[in-house]
Each structure stands twice: as structure tokens, then as C-alpha cells.
Amino acid sequence: MSNFDLGAISKQFALLGDFLKAEPYGGGHINDTFCVYFRQAGTPVRYIFQRVNHNIFKDVPALMNNIERVTKHSQQKLAAANEPNATRKSLTVLQSIDGKPYVNDAEGNFWRAYLFIEGAQTYDLIEKTEWAYEAAKSFGEFQKLLVDLPGGRLVETIPNFHNTRIRFGTLMAAIEADSQNRAIEVKAEIDFVMKRESMVDVLLDLQACGAIPERVTHNDTKLNNVMLDDKTGKGVCVLDLDTTMPGLVLYDIGDMIRAATNAAAEDEQDLSKVYSRREMFETLVTGYLSSAGDFLNQIEKDHLAHSGKLLSFECGMRFLTDYLQGDVYFKTKRDGHNLDRCRTQLRLVESIEEQEDDWQRFVATQY
Ligand code: ADP
Ligand code: GN1
Ligand code: MG
Numbered sequence: 001m002s003n004f005d006l007g008a009i010s011k012q013f014a015l016l017g018d019f020l021k022a023e024p025y026g027g028g029h030i031n032d033t034f035c036v037y038f039r040q041a042g043t044p045v046r047y048i049f050q051r052v053n054h055n056i057f058k059d060v061p062a063l064m065n066n067i068e069r070v071t072k073h074s075q076q077k078l079a080a081a082n083e084p085n086a087t088r089k090s091l092t093v094l095q096s097i098d099g100k101p102y103v104n105d106a107e108g109n110f111w112r113a114y115l116f117i118e119g120a121q122t123y124d125l126i127e128k129t130e131w132a133y134e135a136a137k138s139f140g141e142f143q144k145l146l147v148d149l150p151g152g153r154l155v156e157t158i159p160n161f162h163n164t165r166i167r168f169g170t171l172m173a174a175i176e177a178d179s180q181n182r183a184i185e186v187k188a189e190i191d192f193v194m195k196r197e198s199m200v201d202v203l204l205d206l207q208a209c210g211a212i213p214e215r216v217t218h219n220d221t222k223l224n225n226v227m228l229d230d231k232t233g234k235g236v237c238v239l240d241l242d243t244t245m246p247g248l249v250l251y252d253i254g255d256m257i258r259a260a261t262n263a264a265a266e267d268e269q270d271l272s273k274v275y276s277r278r279e280m281f282e283t284l285v286t287g288y289l290s291s292a293g294d295f296l297n298q299i300e301k302d303h304l305a306h307s308g309k310l311l312s313f314e315c316g317m318r319f320l321t322d323y324l325q326g327d328v329y330f331k332t333k334r335d336g337h338n339l340d341r342c343r344t345q346l347r348l349v350e351s352i353e354e355q356e357d358d359w360q361r362f363v364a365t366q367y
Pocket of ligand 3: 028224225240
């Protein structure tokens with residue numbers, strides 16, 4: 001991925017100064033991220049450049065229009081609330097020389113650039129409960145900033161992204177097709193999923209009967225999508241806005257619980273290390289309710305524990321589907337990588353099942 005000519009690409013953005021160098025950055029599964037260094041009036045500055053995966057995101061101009069609407073609205077609200085650091089608390093999209101929020105290279109790739117948020121970083125694994133609190137609070141604040149987003153519904157950048165009934169159906173089709181002859185090897189995982197099929201309809205049914213509303217949600221709330229301040233440890237800015245679109249808030253808190261309560265890495269091969277940490281769950285809920293508690297309805301609050309189990313299940317189904325289809329969606333670094341990831345997610349489902357009643361009792365004490 002380092003074969004891209006970032007110097008030439010950067011010339012298409014309305015940036016001042018001289019291009020110095022570009023380095024691959026971050027560890028996401030979908031886009032290619034680079035840190036791009038410039039010298040401006042003798043001072044080094046850096047930017048984040050990203051090649052948006054247009055095989056996955058089919059309409060990048062519409063996606064970038066979503067991101068511009070979301071970031072501008074957030075910054076306006078922060079500034080109106082006298083937040084002195086509005087451009088550090090929400091991403092700033094850079095414009096191309098012809099006034100667009102992205103550029104194309106000669107191969108037809110789409111590139112975007114953001115101001116680099118300095119003095120803060122992202123983490124792959126949560127080591128301290130304070131991080132969980134801050135991350136969850138930040139995602140809650142992000143949702144809250146967008147409750148009054150003007151301009152109509154955002155475009156669904158990946159339709160049915162968290163539709164767990166459809167995710168289940170796609171997995172069944174991948175098992176049926178078995179294009180890589182791998183189904184035999186994952187019989188235990190398939191059985192595990194099939195036994196729990198009824199889980200996939202719970203939130204969809206609540207949405208269909210109007211008990212939980214569609215809102216603007218982030219939809220990819222891993223810990224490494226929120227920056228925490230190096231000095232204070234406080235949440236600074238929510239990143240990775242490609243999937244910010246209409247959704248259920250429970251998908252956001254559920255994905256946080258999935259990603260942040262795991263005691264091990266998402267691709268850990270030693271499953272004895274994988275379990276869902278109760279103290280992280282409790283801290284996430286407290287942090288999330290500190291910012292989102294006043295706009296959530298009772299039924300949303302009642303399903304916080306369920307959402308963590310559901311999103312782990314969904315992610316497990318997605319990794320299993322990709323493994324069966326020949327690893328065509330998520331970037332992989334080794335054979336069986338998606339299967340390893342699937343196994344950690346299904347292990348998390350089990351771990352949450354073991355604790356769900358306790359978790360539910362805890363949630364009930366919070367409101
Ligand atoms: P991906 O879709 O590949 O996960 P992200 O948008 O999450 O891409 O970016 C990958 C990583 O790059 C993040 O985890 C974060 O560490 C870093 N990053 C992204 N945007 C910025 C930014 N504006 N300032 C500083 N670091 C950033
Ligand atoms: C992908 O892009 P990244 O790495 O933040 C994926 C998420 C998954 C996650 C699992 C657009 O997120 O939905 O939960 O991997 N993003 C997309 O680690 O599919
Ligand atoms: Mg990311």
C-alpha cells in the first residue's frame with residue numbers, strides 16, 4: 001500500500017507548504033491511512049490522508065457529503081457552546097483545489113485529508129477503566145451533537161450495515177455456496193450461530209414496532225476510533241466516520257461493549273484469554289449514560305446489556321462469512337485470520353451470556 005504517490009495526491013489538496021514524506025498509519029481493517037508530513041514556513045506539520053475503500057463504500061462522494069455535514073454541524077454546535085477547541089473535538093475535512101472534500105488519483109482511488117489531531121492517541125486494547133469511561137462518554141456526546149442534524153436523512157453508506165437478520169442470511173448463503181470448501185472446518189462455529197438465531201430479530205422487532213427510534217449513529221465504535229488526550233486521558237475526538245448514518249444507538253453502545261470489554265485482542269488465538277470484563281462493561285455504561293442518558297428512551301436503556309452480546313454475535317457472523325467467502329472484505333495478515341477473529345467474537349458472546357443477568361441488574365441501578 002505504500003506504492004501510492006502521496007506527494008502527487010497532496011498537490012490536489014488546497015494545502016500550503018512543501019510535501020516532505022508519507023508513512024502508513026493506524027491499523028484499520030478497511031481503508032488505507034497515511035500520516036503525511038509538510039513543512040509550512042519552516043515548521044513541520046502533519047495531516048491524515050486516507051484512501052477510502054471504494055469496493056466497500058460504493059458512493060464515496062455521498063459518503064464524504066455525510067462526513068462534511070456531520071463534522072460541520074458538530075463544530076458549529078461546539079463553537080456555539082463556547083468550546084474553545086471545536087476543531088480538536090471534531091474532525092476537519094480538507095478541501096481539494098477545486099473545492100471538493102476528496103480527490104481522485106490516476107487509478108480512480110478516492111482520497112481525503114483531515115487535520116491531524118495532535119497530543120492525543122487511539123488505543124487498540126483498553127487497559128484502564130478510565131479509558132472505557134472516556135471513550136463511551138465521547139461516543140455518547142457524538143450522538144448527542146447529531147440529534148438535531150439538519151438537512152434530512154444521511155445516506156446509508158453501506159445499506160443494512162447492522163441488520164442482523166440480513167447478516168445471518170448472508171452467512172447462511174456463504175455456508176451454502178461454500179466457495180472455498182471451508183464449511184467443514186467451521187462446523188462448530190456454524191452450529192453455535194444457528195443455535196442463537198433468534199437473537200438477530202430482537203432489536204429489529206423493537207424498531208419495527210416503534211419502541212426504539214432510528215437516530216444518527218456512528219456504527220463503528222471501536223476504541224481505536226476515538227482519540228484520548230495524552231495529558232489528561234479525556235476523550236478528545238471521534239474518528240472513522242464512514243459509517244455515520246441512520247442507525248440504532250444500541251448498535252453503537254453494543255459495538256463499544258464488544259470491542260472494549262474484551263480482555264484480549266480481537267484476533268487472539270488463545271481463547272482462554274478472551275472474555276468480557278464486567279468492570280469495563282459497567283464503566284462503559286456509566287460513561288455512555290453520562291452523556292447520552294438524557295436522550296435515550298427506557299427501552300433503549302433496558303437493552304444495553306443485550307446490545308453487547310448482539311454486536312459480538314454480529315461481528316462473529318461477519319468474520320465467519322468473510323472466512324467462508326475467501327477473505328474478501330476484511331484485511332487479513334495471516335491464514336485463518338478471519339476465523340481467529342470469528343472465534344474471539346463467539347467466545348465473547350458466551351462470556352456475556354454467562355454474565356447477562358448480573359449486567360442487567362447493574363444497568364437497572366443506573367436510572
Ligand atoms: P480505519 O478505517 O482504517 O480504521 P481511521 O479513520 O480509524 O481508519 O484511522 C486509522 C487511525 O489513524 C486511527 O485509529 C487514528 O490512530 C489515526 N487517525 C485518524 N484520523 C486522525 C486524525 N485526524 N488525527 C490524528 N490521528 C488520526
Ligand atoms: C471494521 O474500519 P475499522 O477497522 O474501524 C468494520 C467494522 C467492524 C470492525 C471489526 C466499514 O472497522 O464494522 O466492527 O472492522 N468497518 C466496516 O474490527 O465494515
Ligand atoms: Mg478505525
